Amino acid sequence: MATMTSELLRPVHAAQALDEAALLRYAAAHVPGFPGPAPSLALTQFGHGQSNPTYCIQASAPGGEARRYVLRKKPAGAILQSAHAVEREFQVLKALGAYTDVPVPKVFCLCTDASVIGTPFYIMEYLEGALYLNNKLTGITPDKRRNIYLAAAKTLAAIHKIDATAVGLQKYGKRDNYCKRQVDRWGKQYLHSTGEGKPARYQKMLDLIDWLKENIPEEDSSTGLGTGLVHGDYRVDNLVFHPTEDRVIGVLDWELSTLGNQMCDVAYSCMPYIIDATLSENSSYGGFEHSGIPDGIPQLEEYLAVYCSMSARPWPAANWKFYIAFSLFRGASIYAGVYHRWTMGNASGGERARFAGKAANVMVDCAWHYINRENVLRAHPATGMHVLKAPRQGFHVEQEDSTLTNGQGKFVPSEKVMQLRQKIIKFMKDHIYPKEDELYKHAQSTSRWTIHPEEENLKALAKEEGLWNLFIPLDSAARARKLLLEDQSHVSAGSSNDLLLGAGLTNLEYGYLCEIMGRSVWAPQIFNCGAPDTGNMEVLLRYGTKEQQKQWLVPLLEGKIRSGFAMTEPQVASSDATNIECAISRQGDFYVINGRKWWTSGAMDPRCKILILMGKTDFSAPRHKQQSMILVDINTPGVQIKRPLLVFGFDDAPHGHAEITFDNVRVPVTNILLGEGRGFEIAQGRLGPGRLHHCMRLIGAAERGMNMMVERALSRTAFGKKIAQHGSFQSDLAKCRIELEQTRLLVLEAADQLDRHGNKKARGILAMAKVAAPNMALKVLDMAIQVHGAAGVSSDTVLSHLWATARTLRLADGPDEVHLGTIAKLELQRARM
Numbered sequence: 145m146a147t148m149t150s151e152l153l154r155p156v157h158a159a160q161a162l163d164e165a166a167l168l169r170y171a172a173a174h175v176p177g178f179p180g181p182a183p184s185l186a187l188t189q190f191g192h193g194q195s196n197p198t199y200c201i202q203a204s205a206p207g208g209e210a211r212r213y214v215l216r217k218k219p220a221g222a223i224l225q226s227a228h229a230v231e232r233e234f235q236v237l238k239a240l241g242a243y244t245d246v247p248v249p250k251v252f253c254l255c256t257d258a259s260v261i262g263t264p265f266y267i268m269e270y271l272e273g274a275l276y277l278n279n280k281l282t283g284i285t286p287d288k289r290r291n292i293y294l295a296a297a298k299t300l301a302a303i304h305k306i307d308a309t310a311v312g313l314q315k316y317g318k319r320d321n322y323c324k325r326q327v328d329r330w331g332k333q334y335l336h337s338t339g340e341g342k343p344a345r346y347q348k349m350l351d352l353i354d355w356l357k358e359n360i361p362e363e364d365s366s367t368g369l370g371t372g373l374v375h376g377d378y379r380v381d382n383l384v385f386h387p388t389e390d391r392v393i394g395v396l397d398w399e400l401s402t403l404g405n406q407m408c409d410v411a412y413s414c415m416p417y418i419i420d421a422t423l424s425e426n427s428s429y430g431g432f433e434h435s436g437i438p439d440g441i442p443q444l445e446e447y448l449a450v451y452c453s454m455s456a457r458p459w460p461a462a463n464w465k466f467y468i469a470f471s472l473f474r475g476a477s478i479y480a481g482v483y484h485r486w487t488m489g490n491a492s493g494g495e496r497a498r499f500a501g502k503a504a505n506v507m508v509d510c511a512w513h514y515i516n517r518e519n520v521l522r523a524h525p526a527t528g529m530h531v532l533k534a535p536r537q538g539f540h541v542e543q544e545d546s547t548l549t550n551g552q553g554k555f556v557p558s559e560k561v562m563q564l565r566q567k568i569i570k571f572m573k574d575h576i577y578p579k580e581d582e583l584y585k586h587a588q589s590t591s592r593w594t595i596h597p598e599e600e601n602l603k604a605l606a607k608e609e610g611l612w613n614l615f616i617p618l619d620s621a622a623r624a625r626k627l628l629l630e631d632q633s634h635v636s637a638g639s640s641n642d643l644l645l646g647a648g649l650t651n652l653e654y655g656y657l658c659e660i661m662g663r664s665v666w667a668p669q670i671f672n673c674g675a676p677d678t679g680n681m682e683v684l685l686r687y688g689t690k691e692q693q694k695q696w697l698v699p700l701l702e703g704k705i706r707s708g709f710a711m712t713e714p715q716v717a718s719s720d721a722t723n724i725e726c727a728i729s730r731q732g733d734f735y736v737i738n739g740r741k742w743w744t745s746g747a748m749d750p751r752c753k754i755l756i757l758m759g760k761t762d763f764s765a766p767r768h769k770q771q772s773m774i775l776v777d778i779n780t781p782g783v784q785i786k787r788p789l790l791v792f793g794f795d796d797a798p799h800g801h802a803e804i805t806f807d808n809v810r811v812p813v814t815n816i817l818l819g820e821g822r823g824f825e826i827a828q829g830r831l832g833p834g835r836l837h838h839c840m841r842l843i844g845a846a847e848r849g850m851n852m853m854v855e856r857a858l859s860r861t862a863f864g865k866k867i868a869q870h871g872s873f874q875s876d877l878a879k880c881r882i883e884l885e886q887t888r889l890l891v892l893e894a895a896d897q898l899d900r901h902g903n904k905k906a907r908g909i910l911a912m913a914k915v916a917a918p919n920m921a922l923k924v925l926d927m928a929i930q931v932h933g934a935a936g937v938s939s940d941t942v943l944s945h946l947w948a949t950a951r952t953l954r955l956a957d958g959p960d961e962v963h964l965g966t967i968a969k970l971e972l973q974r975a976r977m
């Protein structure tokens with residue numbers, strides 16, 4: 145039977161009463177959104193999991209709705225320095241909540257000032273859900289039992305896949321020699337709890353300590369795969385499940401968490417299979433392997449197979465005996481301590497603690513029984529129980545990122561970048577992928593040229609989380625900061641300058657983030673990092689006058705308006721911009737524009753207010769001095785949007801690609817950018833980073849294609865086996881991965897050279913990246929489409945749209961041939977030098 149969280153609440157134990165007035169003052173000042181003013185408070189206490197006293201705060205303002213929070217504090221009185229570390233619990237919960245999708249309660253504040261309620265404490269979210277306090281899961285259906293255990297295995301895998309460095313937990317503990325240190329620590333603890341004048345020492349326990357010391361697996365001394373965040377007390381009854389669905393909504397009790405050997409967590413979570421550790425008079429092994437497995441609960445091997453599959457860990461057969469024996473030893477040492485305290489009259493577990501001494505010895509016997517068993521785990525998981533069994537979902541972030549952060553190297557992002565990356569990954573998972581269907585539906589409806597309200601909501605959320613304008617390079621941000629600091633009058637109330645100017649990243653640093661945004665066609669604009677706005681903002685940042693910046697740049701940075709870039713013309717080969725015919729002629733204080741443009745992306749968007757137009761101001765000047773760029777308010781008389789163009793049938797609503805005519809369009813002379821004849825100069829500045837952003841996004845699109853391809857191949861059977869098991873698929877998959885990684889390196893190298901040498905010197909490698917990225921993405925996406933069969937070409941998956949978009953990028957911002965020409969020219973020049 146499940147127990148609901150609220151059913152665990154009891155009146156506060158008299159010995160654990162708190163100063164409620166002080167608590168109320170503190171919570172009102174430190175918990176965002178705490179009910180107020182003058183809220184009333186009802187305090188209760190959790191009866192389960194008592195090591196750190198845990199309370200439920202129910203607060204309500206007069207006439208307002210009651211809100212619940214959970215407070216967890218250190219116990220009062222003298223305690224072991226290293227134990228009850230609520231500060232560490234707070235730290236780990238905060239990191240997991242902010243950067244990962246491991247379900248944990250949100251934490252609000254940590255109070256280290258013992259004068260408030262007597263000891264340090266923290267306040268977190270109250271999760272109302274189902275708890276399964278009995279590991280046999282009595283009173284629920286077999287299906288539910290199975291779901292609960294498998295959900296526990298998957299959640300543990302999710303915890304273990306976290307890249308501790310990327311989430312800021314790199315100093316949370318030592319990764320290596322975890323078992324070695326634990327055997328020492330709990331061995332000493334056992335000696336402390338037993339011996340002369342204390343409960344008797346059990347020789348078999350001392351032998352067990354020796355055996356463990358001699359059999360510590362080699363992998364324990366490494367810091368590689370299999371080491372990382374360890375929960376330390378991972379069991380089903382420390383998980384809160386959704387009230388009606390069989391999924392974990394919160395992992396609790398992180399008191400023993402640290403970095404270390406994660407297989408210890410796995411073995412510990414398997415204890416119900418090995419021993420029944422409830423304290424009673426008749427302690428016996430009693431685990432599922434002895435008493436029989438309750439109907440529905442998966443076999444130990446299946447539980448492990450799901451864990452290994454979801455965490456991408458090897459099958460643990462080689463050292464399984466050690467890890468189980470280690471868990472039993474640790475349990476025995478803890479129980480010996482409980483029993484010792486009971487004999488002294490101060491055990492926390494009440495009268496049941498009298499059985500703890502016997503239970504400790506039973507655990508030791510059980511460990512020896514296990515060690516002496518011939519077979520404990522097959523050498524390999526049974527057929528059909530390996531990785532293919534467990535469906536993969538979404539993106540396995542930490543696994544992907546482990547190559548980015550493990551160790552040193554040229555392309556190792558800083559901690560700041562890794563944290564932003566994790567935040568974006570999480571944002572995508574939480575907010576963007578789940579909304580894609582709805583956004584697509586809207587974009588295919590009759591309202592498709594309007595903005596789905598959710599898009600603006602998501603923008604506000606991204607801004608709030610500091611995931612805004614990240615594309616702005618360091619140097620441009622410095623220039624804009626000056627402008628914004630000089631005069632704040634044009635910045636809307638509530639917009640923070642710091643937010644508007646991104647995070648001060650280099651192009652290389654942005655590469656690691658932009659890639660993630662490229663996984664969804666909807667994502668870039670949510671972070672105000674979509675084309676063509678980024679290129680246009682960059683032009684205004686670099687070349688705009690103060691007035692131009694105030695009028696157009698600031699609202700663009702704020703995400704209030706959008707923009708278009710009008711260069712390409714239907715009647716001339718526009719890959720050669722010297723062909724452009726649109727005329728910009730000066731007449732007094734105005735320029736008059738006449739011409740026809742097409743493929744002006746974004747111009748259909750109702751938020752699009754400004755175009756940067758490229759045309760000719762002097763048809764008789766030298767070839768590259770004829771062109772100028774000018775700002776055109778899209779609502780100027782004479783600007784006429786003729787039609788939206790289709791890309792393989794996609795109109796990309798509400799953004800769109802417009803054909804536009806300019807008929808005697810008069811704009812003030814102050815709208816010229818940089819000066820007459822300087823259009824090419826600006827184009828060079830604009831296109832470098834802009835092109836690279838396309839490449840970065842294409843890496844993300846290809847990565848999504850890979851992910852979908854693998855998921856499909858693992859779940860679909862053709863001709864008697866999974867597609868993933870067909871040799872032809874495996875070779876295609878491997879080739880796709882090789883090309884993707886090659887291209888990623890090229891793109892990152894191009895970004896690095898752009899940062900270090902500037903646009904002109906980096907033009908060769910920028911051209912290489914611009915050719916390589918779309919071609920690679922097309923290949924990977926095409927393969928993903930192929931694996932999906934007919935579904936791949938339909939609009940039921942995102943693949944066809946991603947492919948269509950990638951295909952346009954062999955043309956847009958210069959066709960392949962033009963870039964290949966640049967690369968060849970540089971190559972030949974080098975040969976002549």
Ligand SMILES: Cc1cc2nc3c(=O)[nH]c(=O)nc-3n(C[C@H](O)[C@H](O)[C@H](O)COP(=O)(O)OP(=O)(O)OC[C@H]3O[C@@H](n4cnc5c(N)ncnc54)[C@H](O)[C@@H]3O)c2cc1C
Binds near residue numbers: 712716744746952958
């Ligand atoms: C989805 C999409 C969005 C776009 N968005 C914008 C936008 O926002 N603003 C904008 O101004 N434009 C935009 N464009 C237009 C794009 O930049 C142009 O299509 C591109 O520059 C090529 O110009 P063109 O179409 O006139 O092709 P052309 O110049 O006519 O070239 C056609 C072909 O000729 C060949 N060719 C050209 N040059 C060479 C060479 N040197 N050597 C060998 N072969 C060569 C290539 O095969 C090339 O594909 C967009 C295009 C697409 C598809």
